[in-house]
Amino acid sequence: MIVPAVTWSLLWQTIWVSFAAGIGVAVLFSLVILASARASDARRAGNDVAAAGFGALAALIFLIFAAGVILGVQVMLTK
């Protein structure tokens, strides 16, 4: 039995999309945590400007992450 060519193309697409999306999620969520941790550290050190900046950065990256989650729900509903 030979695997049809269409399966190979789907397979390659699945592999690169999975790598891109999986690594993307890992990076984005880690950056949210990193920025949040830095904001917390800055707040503890009394540096309010840096705390606000890191907090805003964490919120911005979280919004991008949330957009990915919404895309995931959309995929779930349309497959």
Add this chain to the structure above:
Amino acid sequence: MDSDIVLWIVVATALAFDFTNGFHDTANAVATSISTRALSPRIAVTLAAVLNFAGAFLSLAVAATIAKGIVQADLVTPAIVFAGLIGAIAWNLLTWYYGLPSSSSHALIGGVVGSAFVAEGPDAVLGDGILTKVVVPALVAPVLAFAVGGLGILIIYRIVGRQRPGPVVRGFRLGQILSASLLALSHGTNDAQKTMGIIFLALVSNGTLSENADVPTWVVISSAAAIALGTYVGGWRIIRTMGSRIIKMDPAQGFGAQGVGATVILAASHAGFPLSTTQVISGAIMGTGAAKRVSAVRWGVAGNIVVAWILTLPASALVGGLTYAVVALLGTEGLGPLVVSLFALALLGIAGARRLAAGKTLTAEG
């Protein structure tokens, strides 16, 4: 009258499969969250059950036609579906007993393939369909998830490795709750539809409904309730295996396995190449463990899981085929399914009573 009996037996068996599907696959959504204490066991299964129930209502396009493209659809009868369901339920219960995560969808496909093979001969089985829809995805899913999960956790450690543990642990626990919710919702949407599809087909083949009819509300509610109830009961043996017996995980690894795993599942679906949730999450757990330290993975446990994956299709096909042979011997129009289902219920009752008497039941409390 006879066909009505078979119809209701198929409906009840499909709901029983839905229940086993729920408790067998609970682990995919909650095992890592429980292991890293992101959620307490009872709250984790309650959340997963509610989202499975809600997920079943999100999409009602009965696209998940049973074993579509794997057996000749026009040859499938209620008796074949019944025997296939028995094969799938038997495999789900056996793997649950040994605490082994395996694909409920592959078990269902195997059961139907076995019963169709015995009923109609080898021409009823589409070999290409099995290869492209079961074998190739089963080879790809764990390897891909292992690689993406492993690479993901290395990147996560690189980014947050020098931070204070407190905010990092809290952050990844929150991420796990989010990814667990997404997986539970996805499971309800996807797997409850399979049961709805089976019941809908049975109703159509019995002449109760026309092919163009909407899925009856009672079918949607009963399928959603069965999968949610199964999820709430929780397959604690499999949860223990996935949560703590493959690797001892920290919250970052928990997120790496579950969050990245959920992403791989949805990305693969988006690409048109659906992968088994169980195989992806298990592979990702192994990947996040091995990336930290190869010896962190209990390879003996991992090996048992892989053996279960290899055996899923042939074993459920064997039970499905044997069940159909017995049903055919007694009569496919009523007596066969009735006797087999009563026998199966009696076996389950005896096994359950013995376990309760021995006090060996594993619960949320341990």
